[in-house]
Amino acid sequence: MSVLEPKLSEISAADFFYRNRSLAGFDNPVRATYTVIRELVENSLDAAEERNVPPKIMISLSFLRDRKTGGNLYRIIVRDNGVGLGSEEIPKAFGRVFVSSKYRLIQSRGTFGLGGTMALLYGQITTHRPFRVISARARSTITEVMMKIDIKKNEPVVLEKKNLGTANNPFTVVESYFEGDYGKARRKIVDYLRQTAIVTPYADIIFLDPDGVLYFFPRSTDEMPPRPKEALYHPKGVDLELLHRLLQRSRANTLKGFLKTNFQRVGDKTAAEVLKLARLPENLNPRKLGDEEIRALYYAIRSYDRFIAPDYTVLSPLSERLFEEGIKKELQPDFVRAVQRPPSVYGGHPFIVETAIAYGGRIRPTGEIQLYRFANRIPLLYDAASDVSYHVVKNINWSLYGIKSLEEEPIALFFHIASTKIPFKTVGKEFIANVPEVAHEVEAGFRACARELKLYLSKVRRRALIAKKAFLFRKFYEIIAENIAELTGSRPSVEILLERAFKDVMSGDVDVDEGGSEEKDS
Secondary structure (H helix, E strand, O other): OOOOOOOOOOOOHHHHHHHOHHHHOOOOHHHHHHHHHHHHHHHHHHHHHHHOOOOEEEEEEEEEEOOOOOOEEEEEEEEEOOOOOOOOHHHHHHOOOOOOOOOOOOOOOOOOOOHHHHHHHHHHHHHOOOEEEEEEOOOEEEEEEEEEEEOOOOEEEEEEEEEEEEEOOOEEEEEEEEEOOHHHHHHHHHHHHHHHHHHOOOOEEEEEOOOOOEEEEOOOOOOOOOOOOOOOEOHHHOOHHHHHHHHHHOOOOOHHHHHHHHEOOOOHHHHHHHHHHHOOOOOOOHHHOOHHHHHHHHHHHHHOOOOOOOOHHHOOOOOHHHHHHHHHHHHOOOEEEEEEOOOEEEOOEEEEEEEEEEEOOOOOOOOOOOEEEEEOOEEEOOOHHHOHHHHHHHHOOHHHHOOOOOOOOOEEEEEEEEEOOOOEOOOOOOOEOOOHHHHHHHHHHHHHHHHHHHHHHHHHHHHHHHHHHHHHHHHHHHHHHHHHHHHHOOOOOHHHHHHHHOHHHHOOOEEEOOOOOEEEOO
């Protein structure tokens, strides 16, 4: 009896995600509908921000029942005012999995060069229809491309290409068909767009849904965060494989020069100390190091404890002002306070945590914690209970800040992290891992916001108590005034009596504005 030899085979990146599309959020029609919109919108936001203009994004989703299968077929069209693409760039940008401008150390919404292409690939898989891209750079030819993706080869297949004239301004339009379920995904999609409007208050977002409902999230400011900068790796942020790759592609002729030019904040003294620790000569050619020498250099880097902290100026946090602006625009709270924590580091990567708390206004108690989470200005809607911010929020004693219950009061919490490497727990990028350094900053940020909320609530509650007392005193003074009038024939002023009893409050020395801050008369 013969034993069959196992047959080895190789598949492309596109084929891998075709077989494992649940890893990217396309595991069922409901989740896929949300993910398709999310990925295409985030591509558009990136394109506009790269151009350094306030994004204008229009999304149209229409329902078309598939006559052959009876399935729920949808057509999505997304238009943006981003940098646009040239004729030769379109197939490469949309026709290959793992092709991206983000394969460098920089703060960005995406990482894998996967999401937008996977959204189009999912449509092709479920409908066997091509997708269409129309795009142009500023003052250049408008190109329309009808195409598919060769899944086995991970290559674009251009079916038709047209020139449609000349564009004055850059833009991109993407049209695709896919199988989905908008009815069950509607809430998540609208929540996602609303939260995107919170974290990008400088963007105009228009969404026309299959039911003919138009959602418009207008921008409330033209101010945009500064664009993030590309960074060199920090020595503490590399592993052995990455170090080997950096050595192989280095243009430096000496090992000392390699350390200085490939890592941030490494100068002559630091490079010399690391190489002394590794027992390697400074003038060695970095491209000719053997495995033992590479390991010696790596362990020297890991054990060296005097590296300067990573450069946080490469990051682009939202800012306290824009965070509060977005929250006010969408939720119109009575009180809002945002706090940006000082830069911190985990695993050799800089990060900045921003937190905010909003109270009252359009916020209503829901019976559960209202926690809004963002990573590099991406809303995170799934798996909230697994997120580091959720664990932090659950462990804070909110009664110390005048909050009896997060679930029963009109309060919303907001968490944003900006980093060159977000510590996501899964490839789906839906929740942040419970990294101790991040947890510490999140807790400190929420506590700082909560202290401001406590002052606001104590002032509001004090004024409410005084108002209640004033009401009772008024009734009492009216009775006294009537009795005095009967005895003397002269009725004293109830208002004067109240003013004397509640002088500080009635005189306006202390007031509370709509945003919850103190206003004192000068």
